[in-house]
Amino acid sequence: MGKLNYKKTFLLGFGFFATSITWSVYNAFMPKLLSNFITSSAIIGFIMTFDNYFALFIQPAVGMYSDGIKTRFGRRMPFLMVGMPLAVLFIFLIPNYKGLATLVAALLLMNLSMSLFRSPVIALMPDITPEEERSKANSIINFMGGIGSLIAFFIGSILWNLSPKYPFYLAGALVLLSFIILFTCIKEKRDVINYEQAEKKINFKEGFKVAFKNPSTKFLLMAISAWFMGYNGIETFFTRYGEMYLGIDVSAAAFSFTFISLSFLVFAIPAGMIGTKLGKKKTITIGLIGAMAVFFILIFIKNILIIRVFFVALGIFWAMININSYPFVAQMSPIGYLGTFTGMYYLFSSIANIVSPPLLGVVFDLIGFKWMFAYGLFFMIIAFLFIRKVE
Structure with missing residues (x-):
């Protein structure tokens, strides 16, 4: 059994830190920027996808491509070298929009830049980590991601009151810092386990065929899609829900997500340890049951202080789900296919994130903001049914 290199894993966590703070700022404040021009929640939800x-x-x-290329910087690092600096540039440009067209252009280019490095930076974790230690490693990099989200919601909500530009400037600066740390400290040819053996040229058809050959992989990917349907829609629209239904201001609603981020942060490493001890499927199942209970209760609560208390519990259950899901997918990957399976993980989470915000926006437009948590509960139940079919 190989041992976990805690130092390298912690440094690698800056990649997840960068993506987490970016998406947390994006999800918390972008709907408000868009609402300056657009009144329909469904259209805002569509743009957010x-x-x-x-x-x-x-x-x-x-x-898939990063599984097969070979450069002097490694397989994954070239994508970070292009994507992360470009993302910084466009994050800085977003709050300096001159109208709806320039705002949408900036967010499109930021999204494109983020897509260039998300799969490679996440695939680095199993690249440098023995299989039996991946839940622990994922808990550490998610701990770093939790710090990013906490900074986004806590400091970002304070900065928003000073200027709507400042949360985006904070995110861009921290992404740049993260890139410098990753580029300086992670050397693939030195750090990746079986670096030469892991190289394998794969085409799309072969990659998809391998990923879907095992029925358990299919059910796991569908479960991942379902729980992201439930969670992402709420994360995307909670600031609007707070403003329109709870009657609180945007910064207070964004601050409320700090309670999820903080409990996720505190429980990230224990969730990885539980996943290692109990098994990933059982830990994810417990998390789903807990999340279903929280969503059910929140349907009936309108007091923001009580909601924040239940958000603490939600962060714990979300950690049990989220910390163990990607290692579960990576565990099913043959040698040479980690990038491919990482892409599959993001493919199915992305399908959910494409469908969920506009779908929830339609729900808001048709029957009102009241039913947001019922929407989340429905998809957590679907995820629970799928995960039970995973062997």
Whole structure:
């Protein structure tokens, strides 16, 4: 059995830190920027899914391509070297929009840049980690991601009140810092286990065929899609839900997600340890049952202080689900297909994230904001049914 290199895993966590703070700022504040021009929640939800259209087509391709290329910087690092600096540029440009067209152009280009490095940076974790230690490693990089989300929701909500530009500037600066740390500290030829053996040229057809050969892989991917349907829609629209239904301001609603981020952060490493001890499927199942219970209760609560208390519990259950899901997918990957399976993971989460915000927006437009948590509960139940079919 190989041992987990905690230092390298922690440094690699800056990649997840960068993506987490970016998407947390994006999901918390972009709907409000768009609402300056657009009144329909469904249209705002559709625009908020643009990143997932890129993820749907680009990330699986990038993941597969990064399995087979060979450069002096490694297989994954070249994508970070292009994508992360470009993402920083466009994150800075987003709040400096001159109208709806320039706002949408900036967010499109930021989404494209993020899609260039998300699969490769995540695939680095199993690249440098023995299989039996991947839940622990994923808990560490998700701990770093939790710090990113916490900064986004806590500091970002404070900065928003000073200027709507500042949360985006904060995210861009931290993505740049993360890139410098990753480029300086992670050397694939030195750090990747069986670096030469892992190289394998794969085409799309072969990649998909391998990924879907095992029925358990299919059911796991569908479960992943379902729980992201439930969670992402709520994350995307909670600031609007808070403003329109709870009657609180945008910064207070964004701050409320700090409670999920903080409990996720605290429980990230224990969730990985539980996944290692109990098994990934059992840990994910417990998390889904807990999330279903929380969503059911929140349907009937309108007090933001009580909601925040239940958000603490939701963060714990979400950690049990999220920390163990990607290692579960990576565990099913043959040698040479980690990038491919990483792309599959993002493909199915992206399908959910494409469908969920506009679908929830339609629900809001038709029957009101009241039913947001019922929507989340429905998809957590679907995910629970799928995960039970995974062997």
